[in-house]
Each structure stands twice: as C-alpha cells, then as structure tokens.
Amino acid sequence: MLIALLVPLGLAILLFALVLTRAAIAERATPRAEAMLLGFIVSFFDTLGIGSFAPTAAWMKLRRLVPDRLIPPTMLVGLTPPAMAESVIFLILLGVKVDPVLLFGCAIAVLLGGLLGAPLVARARVWIVQLVVAIGLSLAAIAYAMTNLHLMPGGGTAAGLPLTLTIIAIAANFGFGVLLNFGVGNYAPTLVTLSLMGMDPRLIFPIMAAGAAVMGAGACVRHIQMGQMDLKVVVGLAIGGIPAVLVAAFIVKTMPIEPLRWLVTVVVVYAAAVMFRSAYLGRRDGTASAEAVPVL
Numbered sequence: 001m002l003i004a005l006l007v008p009l010g011l012a013i014l015l016f017a018l019v020l021t022r023a024a025i026a027e028r029a030t031p032r033a034e035a036m037l038l039g040f041i042v043s044f045f046d047t048l049g050i051g052s053f054a055p056t057a058a059w060m061k062l063r064r065l066v067p068d069r070l071i072p073p074t075m076l077v078g079l080t081p082p083a084m085a086e087s088v089i090f091l092i093l094l095g096v097k098v099d100p101v102l103l104f105g106c107a108i109a110v111l112l113g114g115l116l117g118a119p120l121v122a123r124a125r126v127w128i129v130q131l132v133v134a135i136g137l138s139l140a141a142i143a144y145a146m147t148n149l150h151l152m153p154g155g156g157t158a159a160g161l162p163l164t165l166t167i168i169a170i171a172a173n174f175g176f177g178v179l180l181n182f183g184v185g186n187y188a189p190t191l192v193t194l195s196l197m198g199m200d201p202r203l204i205f206p207i208m209a210a211g212a213a214v215m216g217a218g219a220c221v222r223h224i225q226m227g228q229m230d231l232k233v234v235v236g237l238a239i240g241g242i243p244a245v246l247v248a249a250f251i252v253k254t255m256p257i258e259p260l261r262w263l264v265t266v267v268v269v270y271a272a273a274v275m276f277r278s279a280y281l282g283r284r285d286g287t288a289s290a291e292a293v294p295v296l
Helices: 002-027 033-047 053-063 068-093 100-123 126-148 162-182 187-196 202-224 230-249 257-292
Strands: none
Touching: 002 068, 002 100, 002 202, 002 230, 033 068, 033 126, 033 230, 053 068, 053 126, 053 162, 068 126, 068 187, 068 202, 068 230, 068 257, 100 162, 100 202, 126 187, 126 257, 162 187, 162 202
C-alpha cells in the first residue's frame, strides 16, 4: 500500500513541478530573496513539527509581502514543494509502520477537500478570507501555547485505529483539506485529532505530510491555473524550503524548540489580531457600501 501511495505521489510531484515551472517562466517570476529566506526558516521548523502556515501567514501580513486575499494561495502553492519533500522522507522512514488504510484514506480525503476548497477561496470576499486566516492563526497560537505548557494530548502507541475512528479521522482530514486553501495548516489539527484517538505522535507525521503533499499536487495546480497569487513569492518559498527540509530531516537531531515556539506564538497572536481588525473593517465598509445603495 505504501508503494501505491509513493508512485502516484511521485507522478503528482512531477506534474506539479512542470505546471509551476511553466507558469514561473511565462510570468518571468524571479524569486524574491526575502521569500527564499522565509521559505527556508519556516520549512526547517515545519519538519521539526512547529508548522509552517501560521508563521508564514504572520510574516506575510506583517511585512505586507502580498495582499491579504492572496496570502492563502501564495502560501499554499509556495510551501507545497517543501511539503512534498517532507512527505517522501517521512513515508520512507515511518510510513511502513502506519496502518495503510488510515494513511491512504487520510491522504485522499485531504486531496478531495483541497480540490473542493480551491474555487471557494477564489470566490470568497476579502474580509471572509481575512477572518478565516485570523481564526487559523489564533488556533495555531493556542496549539503552540498548549504544547509548551504540556496540555496537548500526548498520544498513545497505536499505529492504526478501529474502523469507526478511522472513518472519523478520514472525514476530519477532508475538512482540513478544505481549510488548507484558506491558509489554515493541517499539521496541528491532524496531530491533535489523531493523538486524542491514541495514535503514536511520531507515526502521525507521515499522515500529515502525505496529506499536505497530495492535496498540494491537486489543488495547487488549480490555483496556478487561476493565477491569483504572487509567483515571485511562490518560487522563493519553494526554492528556500526544499533544502531546509533536507537539512532538518537528516542533520538536526535535537535543538531547543520550546523557546522558539513561544516566540512564534507571540508573532502569530499579533498577526491574528491585525487580520481580525482588517476583516472587521472590511466587513463594516462593505456593509456600509451596501446600505448606501438605493433600493429600486
């Protein structure tokens, strides 16, 4: 079953690389240096379990790298190549130990959710995108703080789940796939959900990474075709992120993650507050504009 996932994943990675490369060449998208550095840093710590979406969204908002509406698709497409590298590494190292039905089912569920969510985020109003991203940032900050305070579920030792819990896990991953399009990462919610069900936290990593990679390969092609992203930032995140994953996976063994997670928490909370404010002002202005239109 692992081979059955690795082979289509490899083909999907090849297709995604071709589509992204063609789009970057057509747009003459020279990678931004800041995006490359950002991609390296967030992908490095993503491989260690901190997550990349929340700090990336926070930095993009604080630095105004791209308009708020373009943050989710730009971030998703740019961080998918590093996620693909992670998935291959984790699947080879740990995937063989995971229940194949759970692994394959969750990956396909995230893909289907991602395909459904791609057009939704493209059609959503700006303030709705801002609100969803703000909520995602807030949840990520809570997860970081709970992890540091040792309040997160420790997980069990299981490599698989009973049928009922497997179905629930697959359904949950469908929802996580939809939210990925809005810039809400799937790592934290997947880790919490499966840990509560008794899964070994180490064996959840291949499930999270495979889901992100497979979803990215499918949904990101649609995002690239729709063209609603900053390709210069996308290419920068991808170029910086891939080597960071390799460094983190094969070189780094131990490092003080807890202080860094607190720092990320502070940044993410501030960015969430700013995004909430933008969403509130955007909705208020939109409501005022609608009320100003005379009814005929």
